[in-house]
Amino acid sequence: MKIIVLMKQVANKDAILRINKEATWIEEGDLSWEVNESDGYALEESLRLKEKHGGEVVVCTMGPQRAKAVIKDALARGADRAIHVVADDTTGMGPFKAAQILAEAVRGEQADLVMTGLQSDDNGYAQTGVILAELLGLPHATIVIEVDASGDQLRVKRELESGWYQWYSMPRPALLTIQSGISQIRYATLKGIMAAKKKEIREVQPASEASQGASHQRVTKIYFPEKTKQTQFLGDGDARRGAAQLAEKLRSEARVI
Amino acid sequence: MPNGILVFAEHRDGVFGKTSFEAVAAAQQLGASLGQPVTAVVLSTDAALAQQVAPYKVERVVSVESPKLSEYTPDGYADALEQAVRRIDPQYVVMPHTYLVRDCAPKLAARFGKGVISDCVRASAGDGAATFTRRIFQGKIDADVVSAGEPPVFATFQSGAYRAEQAERGEGSAPVESLAVEVGEIRMKPEPPFQEVKQAVDLSRADVIVAVGRGIKGQEHLKLAEQLAEVLGGDIAASRPICDAGWLPIDRQIGSSGQTVAPKLYVALGISGAIQHLVGMKNAGTIVAINKDPEAPIFDIADYGIVGDLFEAVPALTEELKKLKG
Ligand SMILES: Cc1cc2nc3c(=O)[nH]c(=O)nc-3n(C[C@H](O)[C@H](O)[C@H](O)COP(=O)(O)OP(=O)(O)OC[C@H]3O[C@@H](n4cnc5c(N)ncnc54)[C@H](O)[C@@H]3O)c2cc1C
Numbered sequence: 001m002k003i004i005v006l007m008k009q010v011a012n013k014d015a016i017l018r019i020n021k022e023a024t025w026i027e028e029g030d031l032s033w034e035v036n037e038s039d040g041y042a043l044e045e046s047l048r049l050k051e052k053h054g055g056e057v058v059v060c061t062m063g064p065q066r067a068k069a070v071i072k073d074a075l076a077r078g079a080d081r082a083i084h085v086v087a088d089d090t091t092g093m094g095p096f097k098a099a100q101i102l103a104e105a106v107r108g109e110q111a112d113l114v115m116t117g118l119q120s121d122d123n124g125y126a127q128t129g130v131i132l133a134e135l136l137g138l139p140h141a142t143i144v145i146e147v148d149a150s151g152d153q154l155r156v157k158r159e160l161e162s163g164w165y166q167w168y169s170m171p172r173p174a175l176l177t178i179q180s181g182i183s184q185i186r187y188a189t190l191k192g193i194m195a196a197k198k199k200e201i202r203e204v205q206p207a208s209e210a211s212q213g214a215s216h217q218r219v220t221k222i223y224f225p226e227k228t229k230q231t232q233f234l235g236d237g238d239a240r241r242g243a244a245q246l247a248e249k250l251r252s253e254a255r256v257i
Numbered sequence: 258m259p260n261g262i263l264v265f266a267e268h269r270d271g272v273f274g275k276t277s278f279e280a281v282a283a284a285q286q287l288g289a290s291l292g293q294p295v296t297a298v299v300l301s302t303d304a305a306l307a308q309q310v311a312p313y314k315v316e317r318v319v320s321v322e323s324p325k326l327s328e329y330t331p332d333g334y335a336d337a338l339e340q341a342v343r344r345i346d347p348q349y350v351v352m353p354h355t356y357l358v359r360d361c362a363p364k365l366a367a368r369f370g371k372g373v374i375s376d377c378v379r380a381s382a383g384d385g386a387a388t389f390t391r392r393i394f395q396g397k398i399d400a401d402v403v404s405a406g407e408p409p410v411f412a413t414f415q416s417g418a419y420r421a422e423q424a425e426r427g428e429g430s431a432p433v434e435s436l437a438v439e440v441g442e443i444r445m446k447p448e449p450p451f452q453e454v455k456q457a458v459d460l461s462r463a464d465v466i467v468a469v470g471r472g473i474k475g476q477e478h479l480k481l482a483e484q485l486a487e488v489l490g491g492d493i494a495a496s497r498p499i500c501d502a503g504w505l506p507i508d509r510q511i512g513s514s515g516q517t518v519a520p521k522l523y524v525a526l527g528i529s530g531a532i533q534h535l536v537g538m539k540n541a542g543t544i545v546a547i548n549k550d551p552e553a554p555i556f557d558i559a560d561y562g563i564v565g566d567l568f569e570a571v572p573a574l575t576e577e578l579k580k581l582k583g
């Protein structure tokens with residue numbers, strides 16, 4: 001079974017975000033980066049499927065050179081090889097164009113399964129996987145939390161709202177968008193890190209037809225949301241003093257103790 | 258010329274959710290400010306369900322019908338919605354940002370060569386076109402987005418962005434038109450939806466909840482939160498990543514894919530406040546947030562906030578409370 005996993009590099013979740021001068025995106029200069037959360041789970045599930053059924057796991061990342069960190073980490077965890085679609089501005093693309101370029105990058109692989117995260121932690125479109133499935137002509141399932149690939153058909157458990165679940169069956173090849181928590185993520189071992197050095201990373205440019213033309217959605221301005229609630233901030237930066245004030249307020253003002 | 262707003266009213270097994278009427282409210286307000294009529298669309302096997310939307314103030318309700326629409330599948334819904342959109346030819350297609358819409362709307366939009374302006378929190382109109390605001394970086398930043406292409410423009414609205422009660426009712430009943438559609442091969446076969454066996458912990462009755470997020474850093478630090486919960490006489494809960502990591506069982510998870518709670522006191526420790534978490538706890542009486550990031554969205558719904566390191570604040574708070582309680 002050949003599995004392609006789409007993994008995106010995003011700003012570290014604990015990073016303090018600053019908005020750039022043009023107010024079109026964040027200041028990227030001094031940020032630290034990590035792999036998009038659900039993509040890490042998509043990789044883990046792919047590795048487990050390969051261990052069970054044999055085959056190959058191919059990682060595909062679109063982004064600037066710094067995104068190689070995601071690829072190297074995935075190879076160290078056990079992915080077999082990688083495709084790096086080198087593109088500097090992925091945020092300006094919007095979800096359709098991004099999916100178009102990714103589709104052209106992976107189409108020739110003829111994978112049995114394409115796995116993506118359910119949504120990116122930065123843009124949060126929650127679309128790239130589904131659009132990709134449509135462009136590749138594959139059936140899809142979103143927000144998947146269990147995969148059974150042992151039968152002729154693929155059988156997957158989807159999370160629905162408020163504690164409901166549903167199983168879907170579909171033929172392969174197919175595309176799945178993976179929800180965080182599907183399985184526990186492994187760490188890269190030293191052996192894995194050494195082995196990764198010999199694995200293939202193929203760089204490709206965005207296919208020209210796909211990357212032409214404007215995106216259908218354009219960000220005109222970004223800003224910090226206006227606060228709608230008057231929060232009483234306590235302690236003025238001193239956590240201990242804040243704690244003392246809070247205890248008092250909880251008793252005398254909110255009367256919850 | 259494409260004109261008007263098409264709003265998709267979603268139902269599950271014949272029941273329209275609150276979010277569908279939130280979407281109707283969004284479409285009505287957008288329609289009013291652009292001076293454009295609103296058409297509601299219901300997918301079903303027959304016209305009976307569409308009648309439930311007819312009391313709302315819309316120009317008409319289109320009942321999109323096929324025997325293959327008896328249950329939701331992305332293939333079936335994308336085919337049906339594509340034909341409805343081509344027939345109605347609207348300028349905007351408005352949908353609620355539900356799991357079902359997340360599953361089929363991008364597929365639908367892709368057939369028009371575009372994506373969806375997804376998970377919007379508001380829209381405004383000027384010069385005959387709409388500007389949509391979506392939350393990016395998990396709620397930390399707002400982005401104003403305009404459509405740059407030809408209509409139709411597809412947009413989804415976040416749960417709670419509009420209130421269902423804002424959906425206006427019309428004077429009479431809106432006309433219901435049937436539109437029979439051709440649905441092609443459906444590749445995915447759904448089994449009936451189900452709930453997991455009853456959860457061991459029911460947090461919906463708790464008076465006090467101390468919830469931990471990724472800021473707690475490691476399972477070994479959970480005891481800090483447990484000690485605080487103990488002096489407060491409360492229960493311990495968590496954001497999703499804590500349960501994903503297996504540090505707490507899933508029945509302690511609060512949010513859209515966990516439990517919905519409304520305690521008298523909710524203390525959020527190292528939780529950023531993503532929308533999927535907020536929907537599970539925003540009705541709590543008093544909300545306290547301790548977070549080192551002053552811009553964390555959790556502060557937007559907190560009554561009391563401490564900006565700082567939880568590893569300092571939490572032990573101090575536990576001590577102070579012990580003193581107060583004597
Ligand atoms: C379909 C779907 C369903 C989901 N369902 C749920 C759900 O039911 N429940 C849920 O919770 N999430 C859910 N999520 C995930 C959600 O989007 C967020 O990713 C998640 O809530 C973030 O958890 P967090 O706040 O703990 O982590 P983060 O967002 O990483 O926030 C950690 C916070 O801790 C703070 N922090 C770090 N260190 C310290 C310190 N020393 N002292 C004080 N503060 C510190 C940081 O400033 C940050 O604000 C869902 C997502 C999707 C897409």
Ligand SMILES: Nc1ncnc2c1ncn2[C@@H]1O[C@H](COP(=O)(O)O)[C@@H](O)[C@H]1O
Binds near residue numbers: 007121
């Ligand atoms: N630049 C990218 N490179 C690789 N995968 C991506 C990229 N952008 C999005 N994806 C995949 O698509 C998923 C959904 O992203 P989004 O539609 O932006 O929410 C992510 O979890 C990734 O798996």
